[in-house]
Amino acid sequence: MRRTILTAGIAAALAAGGMTALAAQGSDGTGNGGVLHLVEQGEAQNVFPPPSGGPVGTRFVFSSGVYDTDGNRIGHDGADCVQVNPDGTFHCVISVQLPQGEISVAGLANGPDNVFAVTGGTGAYRNARGEARAIDTEPGRAEVTIRLIG
Numbered sequence: 637m638r639r640t641i642l643t644a645g646i647a648a649a650l651a652a653g654g655m656t657a658l659a660a661q662g663s664d665g666t667g668n669g670g671v672l673h674l675v676e677q678g679e680a681q682n683v684f685p686p687p688s689g690g691p692v693g694t695r696f697v698f699s700s701g702v703y704d705t706d707g708n709r710i711g712h713d714g715a716d717c718v719q720v721n722p723d724g725t726f727h728c729v730i731s732v733q734l735p736q737g738e739i740s741v742a743g744l745a746n747g748p749d750n751v752f753a754v755t756g757g758t759g760a761y762r763n764a765r766g767e768a769r770a771i772d773t774e775p776g777r778a779e780v781t782i783r784l785i786g
Contacts, residue, residue: 671783674732675703676713678776686719694719702732710735717745728752736760739782741768748772754782 678700686693695718702711717728725746732739737759743752749771757764766784773779 671781673705674780674782675705675707676700676770676778676780677703679712691722691724692719696726702734720744721746734761737762739764739768741782745770754784 678698681696681698684695684697686695695716697714697716699712699714701709702713704710711732711734713730713732715728715730717726719725720727723746725744727743728745729742730740730752732741737757739757739761740755741752742755743750745752750769752768752770754764754766754768756762761784764784766782768780768782770778770780
């Protein structure tokens with residue numbers, strides 16, 4: 637389950653699964669467009685069963701280190717995901733802390749390849765919008781591409 641949710645990361649998931657870091661290739665770092673390539677490596681997680689005992693309502697909370705594509709740690713993320721469908725689909729809200737600010741993403745995750753909406757940010761990313769794609773590459777690790785528009 638960690639692997640599926642981690643992809644929803646980068647946050648996101650940053651997403652979800654495991655997200656990693658920021659190599660601002662093609663970006664001016666202002667949140668005004670560009671592409672961020674990140675690697676997420678899971679660090680801590682917890683799963684809370686739903687009060688009803690069924691799978692819907694299961695809550696998965698995790699944090700990950702965020703790295704650039706050269707392996708340098710550049711930040712961290714945090715996610716809160718809730719299972720919304722018995723098929724294993726989770727809704728995740730993920731915040732990714734980077735040197736120039738924070739990027740927030742949200743969306744549905746199910747499986748090792750997920751796309752989330754960039755819902756906002758702070759600092760250099762205060763006007764952020766776009767999408768983040770997180771692909772699990774191994775348990776606890778994901779490659780994340782954030783495409784900013786605007």
